[in-house]
Amino acid sequence: MKLIKATEKDIPLIQDLARRSWENAYAEILSGEQMEYMLSTMYSAEEIAAHLQQPHYHYYLIKNESSHSYDGFIGYENGYEEKTTKLHRIYLVPESKGKGVGKYAITFLKEKVSAYGDRRIILNVNKYNPAGSFYKSQGFSIYDEGVFDIGNGFVMDDYLMEFHIEKQSE
Template sequence: MKLIQATAGDIPMIQELARRSWENAYAEILSQEQMDYMLSEMYSEKEIGTQLHNPNYHYYLIQDTDHDAYEGFIGYELHYEEKTTKLHRIYLIPESKGKGLGKRALEFLTEKVDESGDSRIILNVNKFNAARNFYEAQGYRVYDEGVFDIGNGFVMDDYLMEFLIHK
């Protein structure tokens, strides 16, 4: 596995990987209308481009070097809060699950966060998303929950999770 820092030229690949992973991860959780809305808002070329211009926001493509294929991505923002990095997104296409790519991507994130001086990683996960179990297996814990209005009559009903880096 290799993590490759994404550039503006990778936006179409990020959009396609997001679409493929969301169709699997959220098919039973969100309506097609909400998925379409969220993908168009969160993964528009403008939105990703803005994030790529933020010096604290980083996207990395997850490459399966055994198969020379891009299988997902991770997007995170250093110094989101004091001493805290926010993992905004980590997605893998369905056929890549179970290969250890997600676990290794989180290990990579922990290294990057530690190097930055932050000591905490936070993320939101949908209350009905099985990914919560994956995060808990990697040492993350639920510290709160929230319902967030995302516009167009839709909300995100999430657990807020954290991982503390012990130095």
């Protein structure tokens, strides 16, 4: 497995990985209309390009080196709040789940966040998404919940989770 920093040329790949992941992960949770709305707004070429232009927002593709295919991607933003990185996106294609790919990506994220100097990682996860259990297994805990209006009559009903990075002794 290898994480590769994404660039604007990777936008179509990110969009494809997001769609493949979402169609599996959210089929039982979101209506088809809400899924299409969210994919078309949150994963538009313009939206991803705008993220890639921001110096603290990072996308990494997760490459399976043995098959030369992509297992998914991760998108996060350093300095989202004071000493806090926000994990905005981590999505895996269905055939990559249960193979340690998510754990590998979260370990990578924790290392990047620690090197950057942030001490906390936050994320939102749909209350009905089984990924919440995965995050708990990686040391995240729920600190709040919220219902967020995302437009077009749709909302996100999420748990807010956090992970605290321990300071290394000098």
